[in-house]
Amino acid sequence: MVTITFHPEILKRDFHPPPLPVIFLTTRGRHHGMNNQDLPVVLHNEKRGLLTIEEGRFDVLQLSKDGRPPKRLLSSPIRNLLRVRLAGDVHQLGQHRRLEIHSLIEKGSNLRLSKMHVLVEPINGPDAEQWVEMAMSAAYGDVKPFRRVLLLVNPFGGKGKAKSICKETVLPILEGAGCKLDVKETTHRLHAEEIARDMALDYDVIATASGDGLVYEVLNGLASRKDARNAMSIPVAPIPTGAQCIALRHPAQASHSPSHAGSANALCTNLFGVKDTYNIALACLNVIKGRNLPLDLCSVLLMPSGVRKWCFISIALGLMVDLDIGTEHMRWMGDTRFLLGFLKGVAANKNFQCRLRMKVVESDKVSMARKARERSQEQVEAQRNGKVTNGMPRSNGQLGANGLVEAVNGLKVEEEEEQEGEDKRGEDKNGEERKREEREGLEAGPSSAPEVVPTMNGNGSNHDNDHNGPMAEAKPLEPDETWLTIESASKKPQIMSKGNGPVNGVADKTGGWIDGEGILYMYAGLMPWVARDLMQWPVATSGQGLLDVVVQSVVSVPTSSRAYTQVPRATMVNAITGAEKGEAYWMACQHYYKVSALMAENLDPQAQALFTLDGEAFPFTSFHVEVHPRLANVLSLDGHFFISDFLKKNHAKE
Numbered sequence: 001m002v003t004i005t006f007h008p009e010i011l012k013r014d015f016h017p018p019p020l021p022v023i024f025l026t027t028r029g030r031h032h033g034m035n036n037q038d039l040p041v042v043l044h045n046e047k048r049g050l051l052t053i054e055e056g057r058f059d060v061l062q063l064s065k066d067g068r069p070p071k072r073l074l075s076s077p078i079r080n081l082l083r084v085r086l087a088g089d090v091h092q093l094g095q096h097r098r099l100e101i102h103s104l105i106e107k108g109s110n111l112r113l114s115k116m117h118v119l120v121e122p123i124n125g126p127d128a129e130q131w132v133e134m135a136m137s138a139a140y141g142d143v144k145p146f147r148r149v150l151l152l153v154n155p156f157g158g159k160g161k162a163k164s165i166c167k168e169t170v171l172p173i174l175e176g177a178g179c180k181l182d183v184k185e186t187t188h189r190l191h192a193e194e195i196a197r198d199m200a201l202d203y204d205v206i207a208t209a210s211g212d213g214l215v216y217e218v219l220n221g222l223a224s225r226k227d228a229r230n231a232m233s234i235p236v237a238p239i240p241t242g243a244q245c246i247a248l249r250h251p252a253q254a255s256h257s258p259s260h261a262g263s264a265n266a267l268c269t270n271l272f273g274v275k276d277t278y279n280i281a282l283a284c285l286n287v288i289k290g291r292n293l294p295l296d297l298c299s300v301l302l303m304p305s306g307v308r309k310w311c312f313i314s315i316a317l318g319l320m321v322d323l324d325i326g327t328e329h330m331r332w333m334g335d336t337r338f339l340l341g342f343l344k345g346v347a348a349n350k351n352f353q354c355r356l357r358m359k360v361v362e363s364d365k366v367s368m369a370r371k372a373r374e375r376s377q378e379q380v381e382a383q384r385n386g387k388v389t390n391g392m393p394r395s396n397g398q399l400g401a402n403g404l405v406e407a408v409n410g411l412k413v414e415e416e417e418e419q420e421g422e423d424k425r426g427e428d429k430n431g432e433e434r435k436r437e438e439r440e441g442l443e444a445g446p447s448s449a450p451e452v453v454p455t456m457n458g459n460g461s462n463h464d465n466d467h468n469g470p471m472a473e474a475k476p477l478e479p480d481e482t483w484l485t486i487e488s489a490s491k492k493p494q495i496m497s498k499g500n501g502p503v504n505g506v507a508d509k510t511g512g513w514i515d516g517e518g519i520l521y522m523y524a525g526l527m528p529w530v531a532r533d534l535m536q537w538p539v540a541t542s543g544q545g546l547l548d549v550v551v552q553s554v555v556s557v558p559t560s561s562r563a564y565t566q567v568p569r570a571t572m573v574n575a576i577t578g579a580e581k582g583e584a585y586w587m588a589c590q591h592y593y594k595v596s597a598l599m600a601e602n603l604d605p606q607a608q609a610l611f612t613l614d615g616e617a618f619p620f621t622s623f624h625v626e627v628h629p630r631l632a633n634v635l636s637l638d639g640h641f642f643i644s645d646f647l648k649k650n651h652a653k654e
């Protein structure tokens with residue numbers, strides 16, 4: 001931990017300043033042109049100071065006696081304020097009281113924990129009580145402070161440094177914010193899954209100090225419980241101490257977190273952006289005050305075994321499997337291993353023999369990009385205006401303190417009313433149900449209904465509405481004639497057959513696929529980035545119950561001439577340069593679909609025996625995928641995935 005304090009030698013001693021000269025700050029904060037968001041204090045250096053909260057910022061000012069402007073000793077977005085606390089008793093009349101301030105402060109591109117204390121004069125005691133309450137309201141908005149956190153630590157993450165990263169950085173920040181912590185080290189593979197399956201639901205957050213692998217295990221553990229739906233209302237928050245290698249491809253990015261050693265951490269990229277993927281302090285802030293982001297999950301039924309797995313990032317076939325598991329021996333390279341694996345695969349240009357059946361909801365790239373951009377604009381607008389998104393008022397640094405306090409006050413009224421209603425309803429709810437409702441009510445809000453809840457599979461049997469019970473058993477899907485079939489077995493490309501024509505009466509859902517195009521890979525995902533340098537699904541979003549599927553063809557088919565040529569390797573290699581910006585999205589040889597269900601069959605098991613879910617390999621005969629909207633929850637500082645530049649500006653093609 002790097003703790004920044006003001007003159008530690010002064011702070012360490014038991015500080016009793018001499019009586020202060022009466023200048024212009026002897027009386028209460030609201031006088032002298034100040035407002036009630038200012039609190040006069042005595043600083044560590046025995047000078048007079050002022051704590052202020054204004055326009056979303058928290059400042060510690062040192063005041064001068066001679067009318068010069070105050071010196072800003074600390075200035076930070078209110079979002080980074082973790083805790084303010086008045087020590088001592090309100091009845092200790094006539095005594096100075098110690099006020100502790102724990103905050104994250106910006107140090108270059110990093111955040112560091114700062115702990116400081118100041119003294120409050122007796123005359124300002126009553127105001128200080130109020131000020132602390134107001135400051136905490138401003139810092140947390142509608143988010144409940146002092147969360148109960150289960151922190152799972154994979155001691156083998158980060159080249160074995162995960163433990164020391166936790167000790168030095170993670171724990172001090174979480175403790176500094178007053179979180180109630182239970183820390184558990186994982187001792188073996190799948191341990192996190194066991195913990196999530198068996199734990200008491202006494203936590204506000206499950207934090208994972210590791211990579212995506214531990215999140216995958218936690219989600220699968222929660223989903224396997226008898227009370228899965230209830231359990232999955234507990235949000236998961238990743239802290240990127242996990243992966244094992246130093247990133248080589250983007251040394252500039254790697255330098256953002258010198259204490260981190262990492263390779264993928266896709267969830268962190270999607271939550272915090274490429275630049276802050278490995279920003280551990282930011283990830284801790286997310287544990288402390290992140291908002292619920294309902295997450296779609298894929299239920300994947302493996303055949304013939306009938307085993308069901310849940311995935312939250314990706315499903316890969318073909319070349320991308322080779323990237324995930326064929327480059328394990330190159331993990332020391334970090335992101336570069338994916339790049340090299342990709343180049344190897346493109347050079348081989350292997351036609352992967354499989355059959356895909358998809359319940360396509362949309363396949364028009366221009367329309368999908370437009371909608372995704374509109375959604376992201378709405379999210380930004382809602383954030384800017386402090387309006388409700390995902391059922392929650394926006395806050396945390398985007399609003400002035402007053403707006404935040406108002407938001408909180410509004411919420412308190414609702415809580416009280418809710419409480420009254422609860423009391424009237426009597427004792428008919430068990431404790432677990434109450435806890436779930438408390439989590440959902442306080443954090444996701446009542447309006448977190450999905451924007452789109454597609455019918456999954458025609459038989460509709462794989463979803464149920466029991467909010468406390470287990471997940472309904474997975475059943476094989478039953479595709480009908482409205483599903484799109486893509487098959488890479490034919491030797492010669494054919495024009496699309498009639499059977500793959502209009503879906504649900506809506507014109508072409510083929511995404512430009514022509515029967516017979518070879519498949520280099522199928523890569524399906526639930527969030528935009530799969531790694532910092534690959535935004536494979538730039539229009540992916542959470543909460544709609546849709547899986548974004550990319551089918552990369554090995555031939556290109558110019559629609560005018562119907563001539564078939566191999567996708568030039570140079571095209572694929574060039575696509576790499578724009579991969580981190582999602583530019584491959586526009587390549588004609590990359591077919592893109594939003595689907596609510598998908599089936600895949602292996603047509604050449606000898607040649608390729610595996611597929612991957614979130615990077616974990618499984619035997620591939622066939623599998624059935626359904627998307628379950630908003631089943632799990634993660635935490636996000638803004639309540640949505642990080643908005644990429646692709647969504648902000650890359651719409652020239654529309």
Ligand SMILES: Nc1ncnc2c1ncn2[C@@H]1O[C@H](COP(=O)(O)OP(=O)(O)OP(=O)(O)O)[C@@H](O)[C@H]1O
Binds near residue numbers: 157266
């Ligand atoms: N004590 C342990 N001993 C051995 N394996 C462990 C232990 N604790 C966790 N694991 C395993 O480590 C893996 C998790 O690693 P991690 O979370 O870094 O995932 P990852 O897939 O490497 O992530 P990323 O793709 O983000 O790099 C899981 O397979 C988990 O079962």
